[in-house]
Each structure stands twice: as structure tokens, then as C-alpha cells.
Amino acid sequence: MGATNLGARPGSTGSFRGIFLMRYFMRSAFVGALLASAPAMAEAPPVSAYGNLPDITAMDIAPDGSRLAAAMTLKGAPTVVVWDSTGKPLVALPAGEAKIRDVQWVGPGHLVVRASQTTAVPAEFRRLRYEAFGSIVLDVDKGTTKQIFEGDQSKLKLTFGHYGMRQIDGKWNLFVSGQGLDREFGNTGYVLNGRTSPGLFKIDVAAMKEKQVATGGDQGEWATWLVDAAGNVGAKLAISNQGGIWRIENSAKKKIVSGVAPDGNVDLVTLGYDGNSVIYSLAPIGSEVQWMEVPLSGGTPKPFLENVPVNRIYRHPVTGSMLGYLEDGKAFPKMADPAIEQTMQQLAASFLGRHPRLEGISPDLTKFIVHTSGNKDSGSWYLIDTVSMNANILGRDYPAISNEAVGPVRIVRYQAADGLQMDGVLTLPPGREAKTLPVVMLPHGGPYSHDTTNFDWWAQAYASRGYAVFQPNFRGSTNRDLAFQRAADGEWGRKMQSDISDGLAELAKQGIVHPRRACIVGGSYGGYAALAGVTLQKDIYKCAVAVAPVSDITDMLIKDDLSMFFGKVGRDSIDRNFGPRSTWSQVSPRDHAQQANAPILLIHGKDDSVVPIYHSTSMKAALERAGKPVELVTLDGEDHWLSTSATRQKMLEAAVAFVERHNPAD
Structure with a gap:
């Protein structure tokens, strides 16, 4: 833990016994088309045009590029929308009382919706309410939904983080962190054991079968992980909350690097470009944030991107390996593949004066979802096809606010x-x-x-x-x-x-x-x-x-x-x-x-x-x-x-x- 930040999501739900409650999404007809452009307006839009939630808050592209999905606001209601590559709508699913936070494809047929609800906390805890996060898997072809950990009394119906998707033996899997429970002595119920932090689980999204693949930290520790291309735990970071003693282990549970971060400022960043190293960040008290790279097999850590202020890391959506990074103040990312970097430069030139941001990447690296906003742009979404060199607008965040009104x-x-x-x-x-x-x-x-x-x-x-x-x-x-x-x-x-x-x-x-x-x-x-x-x-x-x-x-x-x-x-x-x-x-x-x-x-x-x-x-x-x-x-x-x-x-x-x-x- 670093500085106290009120804007951050609450840092822990490990001691929370509540169950994430969410209404199932109900299948409905698609109720509206995405707006390609905003109307011109001579007068200022009403205040309500700004107070509306954005029409689009998140978007992702399926691994085979055949489908798109978005978290949208339709008539004031949060809705998940899926359509195919031709623009044909496939399904629109209202979220009810849940708040959609993100959407992520796991294979071409399943969409994972991350959502939250504010939930009451048991009386023994000081906070009266907590924002509980859960993950729902939508089978797009069948139109059915199921919540991860639903029906499993031995786990909280919560997910504390997503750690990527992987295709293993032809099956698509999502990796999430979840919290197990202990059977209560002399009773048929389950309770938190208080000894371990959330562990890492592999979810077969087609069969909705789960398997724990890594434990959390020991008592008094918190853990996080990186999953390699084969679906194994490539690296695990565990840190003590009673002094900041930390260690990083590889898939063989061998400690490859360790140290002390008294203020808790240590984290896993990503697997390296070839997937054979791990990059982690450190912020020693009184020093700048340092990124270090160490081989997963062990060795001496070396500085990574030294003195480069990195704004964002880009990872391959299926393998998890690093593709490139965006430097603070730069309009386009630095990519490992020179051809892709050249494409990014061309995109940046096309959106001159605005802020283009990559929001989705197809595994073959030919299709990109780009979001822009800034001067003369209240927020726009584009699908970029680098093979045909086409840029199709998918929608706008605030269609009632014209470019001239910005x-x-x-x-x-x-x-x-x-x-x-x-x-x-x-x-x-x-x-x-x-x-x-x-x-x-x-x-x-x-x-x-x-x-x-x-x-x-x-x-x-x-x-x-x-x-x-x-x-x-x-x-x-x-x-x-x-x-x-x-x-x-x-x-x-x-x-x-x-x-x-x-x-x-x-x-x-x-x-x-x-x-x-x-x-x-x-x-x-x-x-x-x-x-x-x-x-x-x-x-x-x-x-x-x-x-x-x-x-x-x-x-x-x-x-x-x-x-x-x-x-x-x-x-x-x-x-x-x-x-x-x-x-x-x-x-x-x-x-x-x-x-x-x-x-x-x-x-x-x-x-x-x-x-x-x-x-x-x-x-x-x-x-x-x-x-x-x-x-x-x-x-x-x-x-x-x-x-x-x-x-x-x-x-x-x-x-x-x-x-x-x-x-x-x-």
C-alpha cells in the first residue's frame, strides 16, 4: 500500500462474509443503433447531456475478430451489447441494478462481464457498506449467463481481479482471484478462515468448471500473480502487511527475488517480451519508481525502461506477454514489432489534437479498438483494421454534445x-x-x-x-x-x-x-x-x-x-x-x-x-x-x-x- 487514495477501489474484501447479489441479465431485443456522429448544435446542450453516463464505457473485440462487445448506457440503463463484425446486433442484456465495470471476451463465444453492487457489511466490521465485485459469464450463442463461483458454498461469490484469458487444450479459460471458505465446526455452513488472502482460480468458461491453481499469501500476506502463455502461474508476488517483506516466486515455487518495501510499494507489472522474464516495480521510500526485470529461471534483476515514464503497458490478449508501452506525453506507443509501431504512428497522426488510446487488440494484431477524446471530441470509439486500413466509428460517449459544443x-x-x-x-x-x-x-x-x-x-x-x-x-x-x-x-x-x-x-x-x-x-x-x-x-x-x-x-x-x-x-x-x-x-x-x-x-x-x-x-x-x-x-x-x-x-x-x-x- 502506498499513499491513501480516496478514488481507489477499496483495497480488501478478505474479511467480508457477504455474498455478491446480482440479478441475472435478461435477454432482450437490441433497442438502438450506435450513433456514428453527433448532431450539430447552435446552442449549448442542456446540463443533462453532460450528466448522462457515457453511451459507451468499455469495449472489447473477440479473439477471432468476429464479434464486438460493449458496456453501454441505453435509456439510462446499463446494458451489455454484442454485435458481429458486420454490425449486426446479436444481443442486448440489461444489467438491472448491477453496475457494469468492464467486459472481456474469453474465446469467441463467451463474454465475461465484471460488475459490482453496494452491499451491507456484517455488523462486526466498521464499514457499513462495501462495493462487492463479481463476474458473470455470458454464453453469447445460447443467451445464458452464470456467475463465477455461483452454487459453490465453499467460496465467496466475489472476484477480486482478472488475470487474463488463455486457450488450454482447445478450451478457453479465464483466471480470476477468489476467496475460499472453511466449513464451520459443528455446522453445515462456511466461514472465512482469516488465514489466507484470495487465491488464483482457472475458470473453464464453456463448462463453468473452476480449479484453484495458486494459493494466496500466508497469514498476514497478500498475493498477486502473472499467468504465462500455457496457463501456468508464471510469477507470484507475496507481500507481508506487517513490514512489507516480499518475494517473487516462479512456476516451480522457487524464490527468484525478494526484498523489503516498508510502504508496500512493490507490484508485478507484466511478463517480458518473450514471456521468459518478469517485470516488477519498486518505489523505495525517497526514490523514484524503478522497474526491474529478472528471468523466471532466476538471476540478477536489471533495470527495465530506466528513466522512461511509462503511462501504460500493452500485453498480448491471449499469451499475456508484453507487446509495448506508452510513454507519458507521447501520442503513440512504443511496440516490440516495428510494423505495428509504424501503424500506431499513423493512427496518432490521424487523430492529431485528440488523445487516442488502445482499448482492445485482436490476437493476430490486425484489429484495434481505439478510444479518442479531447478538443472537439466528447469521446469516440473506432475499430481499426490494419489489413484493409479502414477506421470505422463504432459510437460516441456523449452523442448529444457536438464537436462545436466542446x-x-x-x-x-x-x-x-x-x-x-x-x-x-x-x-x-x-x-x-x-x-x-x-x-x-x-x-x-x-x-x-x-x-x-x-x-x-x-x-x-x-x-x-x-x-x-x-x-x-x-x-x-x-x-x-x-x-x-x-x-x-x-x-x-x-x-x-x-x-x-x-x-x-x-x-x-x-x-x-x-x-x-x-x-x-x-x-x-x-x-x-x-x-x-x-x-x-x-x-x-x-x-x-x-x-x-x-x-x-x-x-x-x-x-x-x-x-x-x-x-x-x-x-x-x-x-x-x-x-x-x-x-x-x-x-x-x-x-x-x-x-x-x-x-x-x-x-x-x-x-x-x-x-x-x-x-x-x-x-x-x-x-x-x-x-x-x-x-x-x-x-x-x-x-x-x-x-x-x-x-x-x-x-x-x-x-x-x-x-x-x-x-x-x-
Whole structure:
């Protein structure tokens, strides 16, 4: 475990006894065609056009290239759609109450849908709710579905990760991690044994038969794996949560490398280009992330891609071996095959000014699914055929938002008060002069993430209403080196906060925005920053909108108990990130409610399992006791990620209306 990150999925479900509940998908007729282009619009789209979930959230291509599948939003409902290579729809399956997170082909006839639901946690655990993830296998030809581990009382009906598909003896298999149970003594039921972390299972998707192929870590350890081309466990990493002692084993269970990572920052990256080595990452305290490569047979680890900032790794979809990588700031990936790399360069040139991203690759490396977004593009999906050199558009994320309605986006660089170099993403209202504009400061969540010039529905919604929007990559953001990220240690509510207002000052200095016409808006950590902007800081913002915000640091770290799953490694990370417990109240907005100097809107999902809703209800109560203006909007059935259309619409409409009321654009 590294830094505390609110935007990440909860780190452990190993001590959870609940069962993943999901309605079966029901077969239905295909209810609509993918839109190839967006209509031209003279006026700004309604706010609802931005609040909708994207029409397409994930897509994959079958191994033989004959079929495509997508996770879509049709009439506000999450739906899995499958069609053949000619565009003929084969099936559309509504997901009911489940939230589709990903789709993955396992062979040409079976599609695996990864989905989640917010689930109540047994009373003995501190968290009231947890986001439970499960995997459902769809037999496309038969139209039947079955959940992995369904009907097996000896395992939780949960999957904790996918580790690739492999064809073994003519059969297609999916590798997932799952948690076994022990038979309860003197009873017919099963319970968690508490001794092992999730293990690795091979799932024959046609027969729906499972086989455990690797155990988890020993007691107090967590494990992860890489599966080789033959379907064997090529490498296993196990790490102790009581000191960070780690080891990597090969398929013969021989230890090939080991070490100590006190903050838990060690991970498997991928198998090497030829599949005979393993690449792993290390981030020693005070040092940059290092990638190392060691032969699976054993040997001396050597640096891999030394001093190259890697954004993404590409793997072969069937063998798992490395195909190439994308370097930060580059438009196209570096591939092992020069011919494929040349094709990627041609693709990048075709999408100049946008951000192309590979989302699916056929095993013969001739067909690619590419997603683009950015200036003049609210999100588009393409199927690229490198044999015919055709690029066919498959659909758009936001078809109601025309290219002309996308506000221009660019990077603005500035300097923090202590001299640290910063940057942020500036979105301008379409067709409006960039001069003394009202502004919405929109710090990202995480906080260990960063914003880019990709299409951002929240920023574009405000821009469409006449606001400049600035998304500062404050210290701790992940778009720079480790020193920049470590500069955030102990700086919640301090320099991380002033980095945001320093960005506002720079925009005002350039004449782009009016310094007295600013509101601050954000979600998760960004929601915390919004609250801090009008409690810990003074007279900078005219209003604040905080979505799923942390309002009290002590509650987040103790009552929410973010370290409960991570032992000493987690506690050490918290100490480094936040400093002594005696100082936490100094940067907790709830403890400074009486200092609030602008109206505040709180918005929170009732099913939030990352930042529980009491962070907002208790903040509202504290503000009301202090006689400060505050409103609270609750979202029924919503989680931390605004995963459903109706509640995301409600959030955005309330947030935009609040800013328009307290900081009008005109």
C-alpha cells in the first residue's frame, strides 16, 4: 500500500462474509443503433447531456475478430451489447441494478462481464457498506449467463481481479482471484478462515468448471500473480502487511527475488517480451519508481525502461506477454514489432489534437479498438483494421454534445507560493473571449491522480454555462516525478490547498478570469478541498460544492479505518501522508465550520462505501450550529463514483444551479 487514495477501489474484501447479489441479465431485443456522429448544435446542450453516463464505457473485440462487445448506457440503463463484425446486433442484456465495470471476451463465444453492487457489511466490521465485485459469464450463442463461483458454498461469490484469458487444450479459460471458505465446526455452513488472502482460480468458461491453481499469501500476506502463455502461474508476488517483506516466486515455487518495501510499494507489472522474464516495480521510500526485470529461471534483476515514464503497458490478449508501452506525453506507443509501431504512428497522426488510446487488440494484431477524446471530441470509439486500413466509428460517449459544443482545453503552467512548478487543465467556454471570466476551480479526487486534456464531462458542463474551469494538478498529483508526489506528505489543507488558489491567482494575473468571481467544486478529495477552500482559507471563493467529501481527517483514518486491512504497512503510510494525529484537527473542515465564509452545497450518495455519508451529514450539522449557509443533497442508491445515470444527473444539475445562483456567469 502506498499513499491513501480516496478514488481507489477499496483495497480488501478478505474479511467480508457477504455474498455478491446480482440479478441475472435478461435477454432482450437490441433497442438502438450506435450513433456514428453527433448532431450539430447552435446552442449549448442542456446540463443533462453532460450528466448522462457515457453511451459507451468499455469495449472489447473477440479473439477471432468476429464479434464486438460493449458496456453501454441505453435509456439510462446499463446494458451489455454484442454485435458481429458486420454490425449486426446479436444481443442486448440489461444489467438491472448491477453496475457494469468492464467486459472481456474469453474465446469467441463467451463474454465475461465484471460488475459490482453496494452491499451491507456484517455488523462486526466498521464499514457499513462495501462495493462487492463479481463476474458473470455470458454464453453469447445460447443467451445464458452464470456467475463465477455461483452454487459453490465453499467460496465467496466475489472476484477480486482478472488475470487474463488463455486457450488450454482447445478450451478457453479465464483466471480470476477468489476467496475460499472453511466449513464451520459443528455446522453445515462456511466461514472465512482469516488465514489466507484470495487465491488464483482457472475458470473453464464453456463448462463453468473452476480449479484453484495458486494459493494466496500466508497469514498476514497478500498475493498477486502473472499467468504465462500455457496457463501456468508464471510469477507470484507475496507481500507481508506487517513490514512489507516480499518475494517473487516462479512456476516451480522457487524464490527468484525478494526484498523489503516498508510502504508496500512493490507490484508485478507484466511478463517480458518473450514471456521468459518478469517485470516488477519498486518505489523505495525517497526514490523514484524503478522497474526491474529478472528471468523466471532466476538471476540478477536489471533495470527495465530506466528513466522512461511509462503511462501504460500493452500485453498480448491471449499469451499475456508484453507487446509495448506508452510513454507519458507521447501520442503513440512504443511496440516490440516495428510494423505495428509504424501503424500506431499513423493512427496518432490521424487523430492529431485528440488523445487516442488502445482499448482492445485482436490476437493476430490486425484489429484495434481505439478510444479518442479531447478538443472537439466528447469521446469516440473506432475499430481499426490494419489489413484493409479502414477506421470505422463504432459510437460516441456523449452523442448529444457536438464537436462545436466542446470547450477548448489546454495546459496552463504556474508556480506555487513556495516556488514549486505546477500545471493545470484550463477549459474555456465555447465561443467566449477568454477575458475576466467567472471561474470554477475543480480540483481532482484521489488525491493521488491527475487531470489531463481529455474530455471531462464535469468541467465541460460548467464551461457550457459560460465559466472558465481550472483543474490544478496540485502537489501529490501523479503527472510528475516522485519528489513532486512526496511534496504532498503532511500537506492536506496546507500547501496542497494553496496550490489550488495559486492557480487561480495565475489565471487572474493573465487576465483570463476575474479573481473575485470564483467558486470551488470537487468530489472525494476534491470535495475535501472545496470545503477547505471556504473554511481553512478565507475570502477566496464565492461558493463551494463538495461531492462525497471528507470532512474530518480523524474520522476518515480512524472511524472509517482505512488502515484496518493493511496492518503496519498501512499505518506507516498514513503517518507519512498526514503527520501526527495531534495535527489532524487543524486541517479538518468540520472542526472549522464556524470559519466558513461562503455558501456550501454538500452532495453525497447514501451507498458511498469509500467516504461514508456521515461526512456530509455531520458537516451540515456543524455548519448549521455555526449559523452558516449550507444545503445537502442526498443521492439514493448512489456509490462513491456516481455510477448511475439518474443520480449523476441530479448531482450535476444541483451543482451547476448552485454555482449559477451564487456566482452568475453573466
